[in-house]
Amino acid sequence: MSKEKKMRLTLPEEELVGSGNLACQGCGANLALRYVLKAFGKRTAICIPACCWAVIDGAFPHSCLGIPVYHCAFETAASTATGVKAGLEMVGDTETQVIAWAGDGGTFDIGIQALSGTAERNDDILYVCYDNEAYMNTGIQRSSATPLGAWTTTTPVKFPKDRPKKDIDAIMAAHRIPYQATASIAYPEDLYKKALKAKNTRGTKFIHIYAPCPTGWKSRPEDTVKLARLAVQTCLFPLYEVEHGEKYTLNIKVQNKKPIEEYIKLQGRYRHLKPEAAAAIQEGIDRDWERLLKKVNAG
Amino acid sequence: MKKVIMGNHALSYGAMLSRSQVISAYPITPQTQVVELLSEMCADGTLQAKFIKVESEHSAMASCIGASVAGARTFTATSAQGLALMHEMLHWASGGRLPIVMGNINRAMAPGWSIWTDQNDSLSQRDTGWMQFYCSSNQEVLDTTIQAFKIAETAGIPAMVVLDAFALSHTYEVVDIPDQAKVDAFLPSYKPYARLTPDAPCAFDGLTGPEHYFELRYKLQKDMEKVPALFNETSREFEKIFGRRLEAVEPYLCDDAEIILVTSGTAGFTARVAVDEMRKDGIKVGNLRIRMFRPFPFDDVRRLLAKVPKIAVLDRNISYGYHGIFCQEVKSALNGSGSKSPVFGFIAGLGGRDITVASFREVVDITRGQSTPAEEINWIGVKK
Incomplete structure (x- = not known):
C-alpha cells in the first residue's frame, strides 16, 4: 500500500451549478450559489427575481441549475418563495426546501416589503x-x-x-427570525456551515453573502476572492450569526484590523477617492465594528 | 342546501367548494368578508388549505403565482387599488399560464377615495391576459367561481370573477350551496401540465429572447380563442350536475326587440326589470347581459345584436378620451359583421351612483328619439 495522502474535501463534491453559464469572469455571485447548493442539495426549489442570476441561469429553454427554478418578478423573491413552499406542501411535498435568491437591489430596495412580510410571518424559506x-x-x-x-x-x-450602506442585517434582526448570518465567498467552509444550519432550521432564514463584482467594482476578476477576504479582514463586512434577533455570534474574530486602503486600492470604483473621504470610510467601519462587538458581547 | 348569504360569502363558498389549496390575500373594502370567511374555514378545518396573510396585494398575487407553479389550486380576492397594485403580477400569472382564480369586487378608483362600485378597476386590467366574468347575482358568483376554476385549469389561463361593490358584495340573497360531492364530480383535482419539482427540475418563466417570446404570446391568444367553446362545454356539464345554466351572454326578450339594452354586472338585473315595465307600456325593448368580457364573446354578440334596429350600451366605466368600454367592444364586434344598427353609448353610475329603472327609461327615451347617435357619450344622472 502506498502512503499517498488522500485529499480531504472540506465541501461536498456535488455541483448543482453547471459550468459554462452566463456569469462574468470572477463573478462572486456564481460562487455564492455553488456553495449554498452544496449544503442544500437536490431537494431544493429556488426563486430568482430580476438580478444577475436571472441571466446567469441561462435564457429559455436553458438552465445551468440542477434544481427547479422559478424566475419571479423583481420585488417578489420572498413572497413567491412563500407561495412555492405553501404550494409544495399542499401537493404533498413537505421535503423540498425553498430558497429565495436575490441581489442587493431586490433585497435592500424593491423587495424589502415582501421580505419583511415573509420574515414577520416566519414562513419556512x-x-x-x-x-x-x-x-x-x-x-x-x-x-x-x-x-x-x-x-x-x-x-x-x-x-x-454620499450615504452609508443600509444595515439590512439589523433590519432582519428586528424581525426576530430564528436564524440569520452574514457570509462571504472567501470563506466557503463558513458559508457552507451557515447554509447547512439554515437548512436545518424551520422558519425564515436570511443569509447575506458578500459577492464582489469585477464588472461593477472595476476590479480584476482574479481579485474577487481576495477582495471578499479583505472585506472581512478590514471589518468592513464582519462574519456573524444572529439567532432570534438577539444572540449574536462572531465567526471570524479579527484581531488586527487591516486598513481599508488595502481593500479600496484594488477597485476602480474608488479611484476618485480623496484621502479624507477614505478616512471617513474608515471611521464608519470602526464605528460599526464597535457597535457589532457590543451586540456580540451582550448576547 | 339553500342559505341566505352575501355576495362576498358566495365567493368564499365557491373557493371552498372548489377545494382551493392555497389562498393568499390582503384586506380591502369591500372585499374583506371574502377572506374573513375563508380564514375561518381554514382555521376550523372546513377547508384544507394554507391561508397566507400577506402584507400587500402585490405579494398576494406573487405568492399565488408561487403556489400555482408548485401545482396547487390557488385563490385570492381583491378590489380597486389592490387590483391596480397587482397589475404587474396579473401579467405574470397569465404569461406563466397559471390558472389562478381571483374574485374582484368592482370599486371605483381613487382619487377621490371611493369604496363604491364602478368597473374601471377590472376593465383597466383588460389586456393582462386574464379571463373576466361579470356577475349579477350571488348564485352566479358562487357558480361562476366553480366554473372559473374548471375553465382556467383546462385553458391554462387565470380567471377573474367580478361583482359590484355593495350592490352585490354586501347584498344578501338566497343561494343554493351545492353538495361537495357534486362539485368534486364537476371539478376534479388540479393536474398541472408541468410544475416546480425537484423530480423533474426545470426553469420557468426566465429570460426569453425574440426567437421564443412571440410564440408564447401567440399560444396564449390561441388558447384564449378556444375559451368561448370551452365555456359552453363546461356550462352544459355544469347544468347537467347542478341544474343551472351559465351563459357567456344572456339575452332577455331580444327576439322581437327594437332596442336592445346591453349591460353587465348588477345593472343587468335592473335592466330586466326596466324591460318588463317598458314592455307593459308597449315599448319593444330587450336586454343583453354580457357575462364574459374576456375573451369577448364576439360570435354571440354579433348573432344577437346584428339585426336589432338600435343598440344602447350602458357602461359603468369609462375610457377617458374615448367612451364606455363595453360600448367600444360592442362596436368593434359589430364592425365588419354587416350590421348597420346604430350603437348608442351611455355612461351611468360611476363611483356607485345608483342605476335605477328610471335610468334605463331615460336611456330608451334618448335612443328612441334619435335615428343615429347625436353624441358619442350620453350621460345618465350626471350633474353637469
Missing part, C-alpha cells in the same frame, strides 16, 4: 441576498447597498454615494 453593492445587471446603478464614497453610473465621480 431561506432568503439569500448576494450582495454586489449596486444594480449590476442593469449596468452598475447605485442601490441602498452601495457603500459610502463608491462610484456607480448614477453616482458619478463628481458626486459619489
